[in-house]
Amino acid sequence: MARAVIVGAGPAGITAAATLAARGVDVVLIEEGRRGGGQGYRAAPPGLDLPMRRLLGGDLAAWRRIQARFVALTMPMKGLHERFPGFAGQVEFRPGTLAWNIADSVVHTECAGTLDEIAYDALVLATGATDRIMPVPGWTLPGVYTLGGAQTALKDQGCLIGRQVVFCGASPLLYLAALQYARMAGAAGARVVGVLDTTPFAEKRRALPDLLAAPGLLLKGLGLLAALKVRGVPVRHGVRLSAFTGTDQGEGAGVDGVLYQDAAGRTQRIECDAVAFGFGLRPESQLAELAGAALRYDPTFRQWFPAQDADGRCAPKVYVAGDNCRIGGARAAEAAGLIAAHAALADLGLANGGTDTQLVAARRTLAAMERFQRGLARAFAWPHHWAAGMADETIVCRCENVTVGAVRGAVLDARGGERELNRVKAAVRCGMGRCQGRFCGNAAAEIVAAALGDAQAEPGRLRAQPPVKPLPVTAAPKEPVT
Amino acid sequence: MTAPPREPPGTEQAGARAGRARWVRVARFTGVPVRVSVDGIAHEAHAGESVLSAVLAVLGHARLNEFDGGKRAGFCVMGACQDCWVWVDGGRRVRGCGTEVAEGMAISTSAPRLEAADG
Numbered sequence: 001m002a003r004a005v006i007v008g009a010g011p012a013g014i015t016a017a018a019t020l021a022a023r024g025v026d027v028v029l030i031e032e033g034r035r036g037g038g039q040g041y042r043a044a045p046p047g048l049d050l051p052m053r054r055l056l057g058g059d060l061a062a063w064r065r066i067q068a069r070f071v072a073l074t075m076p077m078k079g080l081h082e083r084f085p086g087f088a089g090q091v092e093f094r095p096g097t098l099a100w101n102i103a104d105s106v107v108h109t110e111c112a113g114t115l116d117e118i119a120y121d122a123l124v125l126a127t128g129a130t131d132r133i134m135p136v137p138g139w140t141l142p143g144v145y146t147l148g149g150a151q152t153a154l155k156d157q158g159c160l161i162g163r164q165v166v167f168c169g170a171s172p173l174l175y176l177a178a179l180q181y182a183r184m185a186g187a188a189g190a191r192v193v194g195v196l197d198t199t200p201f202a203e204k205r206r207a208l209p210d211l212l213a214a215p216g217l218l219l220k221g222l223g224l225l226a227a228l229k230v231r232g233v234p235v236r237h238g239v240r241l242s243a244f245t246g247t248d249q250g251e252g253a254g255v256d257g258v259l260y261q262d263a264a265g266r267t268q269r270i271e272c273d274a275v276a277f278g279f280g281l282r283p284e285s286q287l288a289e290l291a292g293a294a295l296r297y298d299p300t301f302r303q304w305f306p307a308q309d310a311d312g313r314c315a316p317k318v319y320v321a322g323d324n325c326r327i328g329g330a331r332a333a334e335a336a337g338l339i340a341a342h343a344a345l346a347d348l349g350l351a352n353g354g355t356d357t358q359l360v361a362a363r364r365t366l367a368a369m370e371r372f373q374r375g376l377a378r379a380f381a382w383p384h385h386w387a388a389g390m391a392d393e394t395i396v397c398r399c400e401n402v403t404v405g406a407v408r409g410a411v412l413d414a415r416g417g418e419r420e421l422n423r424v425k426a427a428v429r430c431g432m433g434r435c436q437g438r439f440c441g442n443a444a445a446e447i448v449a450a451a452l453g454d455a456q457a458e459p460g461r462l463r464a465q466p467p468v469k470p471l472p473v474t475a476a477p478k479e480p481v482t
Numbered sequence: 483m484t485a486p487p488r489e490p491p492g493t494e495q496a497g498a499r500a501g502r503a504r505w506v507r508v509a510r511f512t513g514v515p516v517r518v519s520v521d522g523i524a525h526e527a528h529a530g531e532s533v534l535s536a537v538l539a540v541l542g543h544a545r546l547n548e549f550d551g552g553k554r555a556g557f558c559v560m561g562a563c564q565d566c567w568v569w570v571d572g573g574r575r576v577r578g579c580g581t582e583v584a585e586g587m588a589i590s591t592s593a594p595r596l597e598a599a600d601g
Contacts, residue, residue: 032561033580039560045530045582047513130562142543142555143504149559152579156559157535158509184508248552254504254542274504284562398557398565401549434564439557470564472575 001026001089002348005107005120007099007287010038011330012322013126014070015337016344020122021073021089023350028118029074030109034095036070038128039148040330043067048158054183055155058220062330099127101466102291105317108466115477122317122344125288126337129323131171131278132303133439134383134446137391138244140398143255143274147173150276154180160190162274166258168196168241169277170380172329175224177276182231192233194270196260198279199381200238210375213368217331238263240386244275279382282442283324286464291318297458300377301327302384303442304461310363312340319344327377332369335362384459387446396447397440399433406430407444411451419452421445421460434470437462504555505538518587527583534559534566534578537589544568544578545591569594 004020006013009031017027029036035043041063044050056063074093094111101108107118131146138144145153145161147169153159160181167178174197182192211218228235242259258270285306289295292315293306305325312319319340322333339362345351392405410427411417418424421431421444430444431437437444445459511528518527520540527536534556537544543553544566556566559579566578569590 034582045511047511047528047530048509049512050509130558130560140547140552140554140557142553145556146558146563149557152559153505153535154508157505157532158511159505159507159535159538161505163506188506188508190506190508248547248550248554251502252542253553254555398563401547435562438562469561 002121002350003028003119004122004124004344005030005118006124006126007107008038008126008128008322008324009033009036009070009093009095010126010128010322010333011041011066012333012337012340013038013124014066014073015334016124016126016319016321016341017091018069018073019338019341020124020344021091023089023345023352025089025122025345025348025350027089027091028120029091029093030097030099030107030118031093031095032098036074036093037063037067038330038333039152041066042152042155043070044156044158050155050158055180057179057183058223066330066334098467098469098471099287100468100471102287102318103466110467110471110475113472113475115475120317122319122348123291124312124319124321124337124340124344125291125314125324126320126322126333127284127287127324129281129283129327130438131173132280132282132382132442133277134279134386134443135390135394135396135404135440136241136244136277137394138246138255139277140395140401141244141246141248141255142253143246144244145274145276147171147177147276147278150274151177151180154184160185160188160274161276162272163188163190164193164272165190165274165276166194166196166270166272167192167276168194168198168239168258168260169279170198170383171278171280172221172376172380173278173281174380175221175228178233179224179227182228182233192228192231193272194258195228195233195235196239196241196258196270197235197237197380198239198241198383199379200263203381204237204379207375207379210371211379213371213375217329217372236260236262239268241277242267245269280377280380281323281327282438283327285324286436286468288314288318288320288325289464290466290468291315293318293320295461299458300374302382302446302459303327310339311343312336313343313347317347326370326373328366328369328373332366332373335365335369338362339366382442384446384449387443388450390447396443397430397433399435399440400429402428402430402440404447407447408451411448419448421448422463424448425462431462436465436468502542503539504542505535507539516583516585516587518583518585518589520589521591529582531583532579533568533570533576533581533583533587533589536583537568537578537591541591543591
């Protein structure tokens with residue numbers, strides 16, 4: 001029987017797994033976290049008393065659908081298999097497992113210090129994305145988190161990141177995260193003290209034609225904004241973030257305010273004890289690169305994505321689906337998971353012929369979501385132009401405190417500076433820390449491009465290296481090698 | 483419609499009393515209590531709670547940056563930034579956001595000192 005390995009149990013991975021298993025393929029579903037659902041549709045730990053209806057609002061139905069699919073997929077089905085041999089493929093869910101390398105059609109994993117290798121006939125990579133960061137002075141202070149991080153603290157742990165929280169940046173997550181906090185904050189005497197959107201409102205109007213590709217989601221977005229206003233949360237558009245203020249020393253260490261310039265150019269300050277910020281998403285594309293995918297630059301997002309065909313094929317026997325290959329959000333990920341699974345079935349010779357109506361619908365959804373996301377990329381613009389004016393002393397690499405000036409200096413070195421991001425990394429270690437460039441890479445690429453003085457130059461990208469995340473030095477294979 | 487007022491969530495927490503806790507609990511864990519310590523301060527957590535959320539219920543930070551000693555309190559909370567590493571049970575280093583608390587766990591925000599070899 002054919003074996004598919006799927007990395008990532010979010011909407012894309014769960015849907016791909018369900019589709020493949022239903023057609024008799026054995027599936028190993030690898031997930032670094034403990035539960036299925038991904039970042040958006042995550043399941044809280046058992047015993048956490050989260051009011052999901054209040055927290056998720058209109059997203060409750062989609063959350064239930066993905067969670068139900070995951071539960072159906074991973075329920076013990078042994079009895080069913082004994083009664084109906086060949087009815088469906090076995091699904092093995094491996095939570096708490098890191099896929100850290102892919103080589104020669106084998107996925108290398110680590111789980112609680114135990115190394116393993118899994119050979120595959122088809123590999124679906126659905127590894128998702130994290131927040132894309134443009135550094136702001138003070139972004140390493142305790143109490144400053146990504147937008148996704150603020151949501152995880154709430155949805156996974158039932159905690160707010162502080163009592164007076166500012167949400168800022170340019171991201172579809174900005175209003176969503178702010179409203180989720182506003183819905184939950186009251187009981188604890190906490191509140192959302194401001195939402196600072198760095199994109200001018202006029203850009204959102206200009207993005208309207210593309211945003212109308214998904215009118216339901218556009219309405220939802222406008223609804224978030226309206227709900228924040230009803231709750232009295234101040235929302236500012238077109239701001240420039242100057243600094244997160246505070247100290248990282250002593251008993252009172254932490255962020256204490258956000259300094260910004262409003263749309264009229266006046267300096268303003270909001271007091272707070274926590275900040276969540278981000279500028280859209282960046283793909284977790286390292287495993288696709290290690291599996292042989294080429295990377296392709298997308299000028300709309302100013303980012304590199306694994307090159308793929310219309311069905312997610314990116315290398316022999318390797319498929320990509322979801323935000324790790326095309327920033328699209330949960331609905332697009334679900335559709336892409338179905339499409340990638342069908343491509344894998346076809347390549348395994350397991351296509352059942354005929355036209356699958358679900359597949360046709362998924363293609364239509366994906367096309368609409370792609371157009372919508374291009375609108376979002378404009379409505380929540382990545383402020384790449386900030387890179388040129390950023391102060392030299394600003395930290396760009398939070399792992400090793402490498403400054404903007406150091407990165408710039410490597411390019412502008414009088415003895416013949418570096419012109420390529422990976423060379424800059426070798427020279428000043430920006431991107432070499434333990435996050436492996438996930439949170440400095442996008443900004444460092446823009447700083448290098450700006451220092452080169454070519455406004456049209458596309459930003460570079462850091463190459464992926466195995467292991468894609470740190471492994472414990474004590475990690476060892478399951479069985480001793482003889 | 484307004485939601486009914488919720489009871490003060492969770493157990494009384496050492497950090498919350500001292501005013502140093504960074505995270506604010508708005509939903510309680512109903513599972514079994516799990517006793518841990520954070521830099522020697524006793525704390526009652528619950529099954530399902532992450533090490534990071536236990537630490538930030540007691541302290542305002544989770545670790546010190548190796549390069550300037552500055553306090554850090556995590557950043558991405560989803561296992562990507564590696565900025566919430568803490569030490570548990572006298573040696574093992576774990577990512578606070580992705581590790582669940584266990585009964586008796588001694589969590590430290592700084593690296594344990596090596597014992598002198600000759601005692």
